[in-house]
Amino acid sequence: MTENPSNNGSVVGLLEHLIRADRGRMLATMMAQFGNLGLCEEALQDAKAQALQTWQQQVPAKPATWLLQVARRKAIDVLRREQHFQGISAQLSYMAETDVTDADLTSVTGLDRLPDQRLKLIFICCHPALEEKSRVALTLKLIAGLSTEEIARAFLDKPATLGQRLSRAKRKVRQSGIRYGLPGPEDWPARLASVLQVIYLIFNEGYACSSGEQQLRMDLCEEAIFLGELMGQLCPNETEVVGLNCLMALTHARRHSRQSDDGVYIPLAEQDRSLWDRQVIADSSYRLEQVLALKKPGPFQLQAAIAALHGEATDFESTDWQQICVLYRLLLSCQANDVIRLNLALATSWVEGPQAGLDALASLTYSLAGYQPFHAARADLLNRLHQSDVTRSPSLRGEAIKAYNQALALTQVESERAFLTARRDDL
Template sequence: MSDRPPPDLKDRIARILREDRGRLIAALIRATGDFHLAEDALSDAFEKALQHWGRSGMPDRPDAWLLQVGRRQAIDRLRKQSRHAAQAGEIRRLMDEDQEAQGALPPEIPDDRLKLIFTCCHPALDPKSRVALTLRTVGGLTTRDIARAFLDSEIAMGQRLSRAKSKIAKAGIPYRVPDPPEWEERLGAVLTVIYLVFNEGWSAGPGEAPIRSTLCDEAIFLARLLLTLAPDDPEIEGLLALMLLTFARHGARLGPDGAVVTLDEQDRGLWNSAMIDEGLALLDRAVARGRPGAFQLQAAIGALHVQAASPAEVDWPQIALLYDRLAAVMPTPVVRLNRAVAHAEAGAPEAALSEIETLLPDLDLYQPFHAARADIAARLGQGDVARASYRAAIEMSRSDTEKRWLAARLARVRPD
């Protein structure tokens, strides 16, 4: 232990919470078998960290310290519950684990995140709850973040998460990676969850942090882990390829002043060529298996972007065709929005804007909808529509740099 607390203690604890929460909560759920108890115990541990580390400094292994304190907080909470006698065995087991940890070198925390994902994605839960619960527990997203991703209210999402945790406890859903025969019914939800974690990291966050690399890294790690368990699955390969081809562009996504740089204006020399090569190789292997799926189609779209030598050489007609196929297998409003944008770039902006207008009831609270609508309307000379849509997009943006970029676009649009 250091003698003096670091001056940036709260920032360092917040960073640990972002980077290690998934592993810590997974380890505590494995130890307690209870989602609610594990989350409460970890929250207690972070409160204790603020108190103790402020006096004594940070330990050499903050994650191991938090896990041990979280385990003890779980024991205390179990003791205070009215059904103490019924949980005596669980308390004894946690105490044994705590005793074994004392006096030993802090061990590496076992990575149980994959077990946690498959538990959250059990078919006993409805598909929406599977995704939301995994984003909350593994990705560490707040209830507000998840509600925004699903275009739900925060209250409704909180209730959904609580019901899902309770159902897992009551149904005795096992905490493990399932055997291969059980994979098919859960794999689609698991892949969707991993991609949503990636997207939350890639999309603009509050303040001045448009890319939260930790969440992107987490999603890529989990996809790699899945691929070691099922090395011949083309959709896992497609998902990993998609994330690599996207994240390869992160070094060019912000300008020197921190402003957002659009894809067609990025310096392609700043893209990560090794990551692109790996993504393209994965996509080639997946396609060769002859079992196309939604993630492979999205990866193929990403490949066409990164393989073009310049924005003028992007094959938009081929991208539009790929989006047509994607919309046939995954006809969500967001996919239809992206399809419309692709057709606008391929030379059909009028038809694209007509399609976008039909999506207004579904995507009115989705910021990219308003940004896309504004851009295409501006191209067609519909200044009033473009200005109103840019204002809506600015209001919904979570990134200051994105707001400035949209405001600059707005300033160039003349009213009708």
């Protein structure tokens, strides 16, 4: 056992951290044993409630293992009370008497083709019986441990609306009798795109957090990269799987330059490129070239190509913005959405000037009104236009300040808040 916590707040904080970091592993491990998503979720929640009481006296030396052990016993208690208990009583008794080990949180014995149970849980969440948006939201909730509010921000939704969607998805999983396990080859096409999108969104939330003190959450980034590598082992010839893994590797290679020592976000133009992992960038770029040569381009390969162009530039000024614009237009042709249009507008501004970027943003004013990066991008473009205007027009300055304030109102990441505040105050 560890030392007593100093107060209730420390226990709550520890539990929240554990649930956020290890929820996916715990649920996947329990699903492998019980196969009932609702039962596993409720048991884990009951274990958390018990921990809130028990840990006030003393926190266990291995808190995550303790939580999984208690959750498993609570699930067994529920099954024992049900009418069909008799047929599985011997197995339940054995499980109840067997202690959980550290290995249970990283791998489970008896797997056929998957080296980790979390991918099997992702495939349940990405079943074609669920709507595409529900598949992604449910996986982010169960695997990545994101809150309803965080997922709602990722989808530009209201938390209440997203919460209802999650409830319907869980109910459908239960009522449809969706089985836990790896789908057959005939079911791959219907689920692969959603699985890859989920892994990417997990990475994206870690790389650009939607709330909290830090810009980065390394645990989510590494979780997504790990899951991507598992997908690569499972289907090594899928070009989009390779594209996703290259995209995450190329982006993660720049992680050490994105935030200052005092916790302030650093934009791409000002990052210290000596901190980038050049070996990872070179290896991933080479791997990407090989898969692009197969001429089966997809959204993740195109995004990886954009990331490679950024990674290969020795400084911001030497970035091949014209080629990046071409790639964004190709990306729009196969995956049209307003966030891609926003990125294309920013890339265009480095080719044709900030006014061209602002003109391109004008059509997105309504659709991205609640999206913080839109207002941050508009503020930056107005600031650049103001700085290039020899008259230093007061109206441009005022518009830029207003846009920074709009971005600040939508920002829940402290590192971004510090950056945006400094830019606004400089004006």
